[in-house]
Amino acid sequence: MKRPIVLHPDPRLKKVAAPIDDVSDELRALADDMLATMYDAPGIGLAAPQIGVSLRLIVLDCVKEEGAPPRPMAMFNPEVVSSSDETNVYEEGCLSIPEIYADVTRPEAVTVRWIDMNGAEQEDTFDGLWATCVQHEIDHLDGKLFIDYLSPLKRQLITRKMVKFKRNKATEKA
Ligand code: ZN
Numbered sequence: 001m002k003r004p005i006v007l008h009p010d011p012r013l014k015k016v017a018a019p020i021d022d023v024s025d026e027l028r029a030l031a032d033d034m035l036a037t038m039y040d041a042p043g044i045g046l047a048a049p050q051i052g053v054s055l056r057l058i059v060l061d062c063v064k065e066e067g068a069p070p071r072p073m074a075m076f077n078p079e080v081v082s083s084s085d086e087t088n089v090y091e092e093g094c095l096s097i098p099e100i101y102a103d104v105t106r107p108e109a110v111t112v113r114w115i116d117m118n119g120a121e122q123e124d125t126f127d128g129l130w131a132t133c134v135q136h137e138i139d140h141l142d143g144k145l146f147i148d149y150l151s152p153l154k155r156q157l158i159t160r161k162m163v164k165f166k167r168n169k170a171t172e173k174a
Pocket of ligand 1: 093094095096136137140
């Protein structure tokens with residue numbers, strides 16, 4: 001089931017999300033809802049706070065080659081255990097900040113540890129777009145947005161644009 005996406009600025013996007021004790025059926029259903037919401041948007045990653053749930057859960061699928069099979073991933077309590085010294089610049093966007101893109105520098109590769117849908121611990125190293133995406137999503141769990149990497153001036157400009165965007169959206173609905 002698709003869920004509505006929380007748009008910036010919103011206090012729910014600034015909160016540190018709580019860890020998950022146990023991967024229950026309810027949480028698996030939540031992960032499925034998040035994947036459906038992400039694919040529908042469409043996007044390549046989504047964090048639980050973006051649908052207003054303050055839990056440490058992210059989903060992603062960064063396969064972008066045409067015709068390649070999808071690779072949906074759900075990560076409970078994901079954490080970066082090591083990152084490369086080499087960095088990479090990607091033009092990032094965010095489903096909570098639609099139509100805004102900006103270059104962000106992050107480690108080129110990261111090793112991430114998480115709990116999977118079956119409750120098993122996993123560890124894997126990601127690079128390229130996957131590395132950027134997984135770091136972007138984990139940031140959401142700590143109340144951090146990609147625009148927090150930009151200058152305060154740029155950030156203010158984007159936030160002002162978003163306030164207007166949300167206002168227009170609210171009037172459209174009314
Ligand atoms: Zn995002």
